[in-house]
Amino acid sequence: MSKQWASTDGAFKRQVSSFRETISVSHPIYKPAKNRYWLYVSLACPWAHRTLITRALKGLTSVIGVTVVHWHLDEKGWRMLQPDSTAAADRKNDYFYTLSGGIKDNDSDHSHPAGTIKNDSQRMFIDGTFDPNHQFSRLSELYLKSNPDYSARFTVPVLWDTETETIVNNESADIIRILNSGVFDDFVDDKKFNSVNLVPxxxxxxxxxxxxxxxxxxxxxxxxxxxxxxxxxxxxxxxxxxxxxxxxxxxxxxxxxxxxxxxxxxxxxxxxxxxxxxxxxxxxxxxxxxxxxxxxxxxxxxxxxxxxxxxxxxxxxxxxxxxxxxxxxxxxxxxxxxxxxxxxxxxHTRINLLGITPLGPKPDIRSL
Missing domain, CATH: 1.20.1050.10 (Glutathione S-transferase Yfyf (Class Pi); Chain A, domain 2)
Structure with a gap:
């Protein structure tokens, strides 16, 4: 991607998040409920990763679903895969109510060397997952549905309300506080997770x-x-x-x-x-x-x-x-x-023009 990430002085400037609502029993619109809210994340993005970890730590995998965007970010932004049939989309519970958002654990599977994987690879539940809420192919469609005049970058994570069909929040620091707040505790089956508090x-x-x-x-x-x-x-x-x-x-x-x-x-x-x-x-x-x-x-x-x-x-x-x-x-x-x-x-083709993915370090993480 040729997009310039630095300002004219050569320094990186991070975009400020635009959607900053919360979820609470006293909120006039966004009240806690099971299966109402949905996370859109990238497994590559550290900011989105925060929300997945917090969701898992609070036992919210059966309360808040997840769509994982494709790892390749192109000129049009993040994209979601399209299922081969509506049957695949209908089985969202099988795939999305998991710690990883439905992505198969292939970290130890190097049968497909990085050099053989194309940027337009469409391996469902490996490269990414789909959007069962609107069948959108681009994250940008969520932003534009929420605000047709939105003109900034289309970033992850996104906390989406399926009832009002709009973005509740796209700031990871806010989202992890919302997930940790306990507003969803009543909907968690295993009550051991209710005692988890990341901000005592x-x-x-x-x-x-x-x-x-x-x-x-x-x-x-x-x-x-x-x-x-x-x-x-x-x-x-x-x-x-x-x-x-x-x-x-x-x-x-x-x-x-x-x-x-x-x-x-x-x-x-x-x-x-x-x-x-x-x-x-x-x-x-x-x-x-x-x-x-x-x-x-x-x-x-x-x-x-x-x-x-x-x-x-x-x-x-x-x-x-x-x-x-x-x-x-x-x-x-x-x-x-x-x-x-x-x-x-x-x-990031401005940084790595040839798009060659280094094989190391080996292993990705050492044993304990």
């Missing part, structure tokens, strides 16, 4: 503070580095990314040492409490994870964030990452390295 009151200020510098300097920092079109801007931004990764490493190092003393070196107990803020899984972990899991596979080479890798340069971040991935299915099942690698390397 006693940690909220610390979570917000952690999120604020992680977002600007790491989550968005890798993009400011990768999309920079001025050498001076790039060098400033990539240095800033690693300065703040150093900061996260120090936070987790101190956390690990404290837990090691508390639990007399018992690894299982340490890992059960090894999180960025406090000693429980929180929104801070979810928001950081979606950047760190992409770091070695794509950001090192594609965004030129190559001072070092997470696996070789940050032992405590690496342990924290593997603990989340291997010990929590909400993280593992929603992480698709094929979508991640193919999207970045095929969609």
């Amino acid at each position: 009151k006693e940690l909220e200020s610390k979570i917000d503070e952690f999120n604020s510098w992680v977002y600007d300097n790491i989550n968005n920092g890798v993009y400011k580095s990768g999309f920079a079109e001025n050498p001076a801007v790039y060098e400033k931004e990539v240095t800033n990314v690693f300065n703040h990764l150093d900061k996260v490493e120090q936070v987790l190092k101190e956390k690990y040492e404290s837990l090691e003393r508390k639990f007399d070196g018992n690894t299982k107990d340490i890992l059960n409490h090894y999180f960025t803020v406090g000693e429980q899984l929180s929104e801070a972990d979810v928001r950081l994870y979606t950047t760190i899991i992409r770091f070695d596979p794509v950001y090192v080479q594609h965004f030129k964030c190559n001072f070092t890798t997470i696996r070789d340069g940050y032992p405590h971040i690496h342990l924290w990452l593997r603990n989340l991935y291997w010990n929590n299915p909400a993280f593992r099942a929603t992480t698709n390295f094929d979508h991640i690698k193919l999207h970045y390397t095929r969609s």
Whole structure:
């Protein structure tokens, strides 16, 4: 895609989200209900990935459905696959009420090398899924149905209301707070998920503070580095990314040492409490994870964030990452390295003109 992502000074500017409604029992329009709301996500996008993880952690897979867009972002934006028959569309419960939104787990299946996969590949439930609500082929159609005058980029995630047929929210930070808020708890069959709270009151200020510098300097920092079109801007931004990764490493190092003393070196107990803020899984972990899991596979080479890798340069971040991935299915099942690698390397042709997808690193993530 030839679209220019940087402004005239060569610096990347992130688009501001346009739809910012919420869902609550007191809202005049958007009230909680089962099967009323639908998520449109990309498995490649870290912002959309946040919403999938939160949906899984809160047990909302049977409450809020998901459509996964194709990993390739072309000149017209994100697209959805079209089912071969209406029967496939009618079976949406079989495919969409899953942790991964219906995508088959093919991360370990490399029988189709990346070089043989075309950008227009139409492998249903591998490259993407379909839209059972309107049978739209483009995400843009949802935006234009919501607002015919919409003229900005068509971004994921999208939280869609099937009743009013409009976008409720397209800001990931808002969506994960909505999903975590408990407004859907009554519709969750397994009540163990009701106790999950990613933003407990006693940690909220610390979570917000952690999120604020992680977002600007790491989550968005890798993009400011990768999309920079001025050498001076790039060098400033990539240095800033690693300065703040150093900061996260120090936070987790101190956390690990404290837990090691508390639990007399018992690894299982340490890992059960090894999180960025406090000693429980929180929104801070979810928001950081979606950047760190992409770091070695794509950001090192594609965004030129190559001072070092997470696996070789940050032992405590690496342990924290593997603990989340291997010990929590909400993280593992929603992480698709094929979508991640193919999207970045095929969609950003200003960065990777030939569209060749690197095979490494091997493995995508190391064992715990």
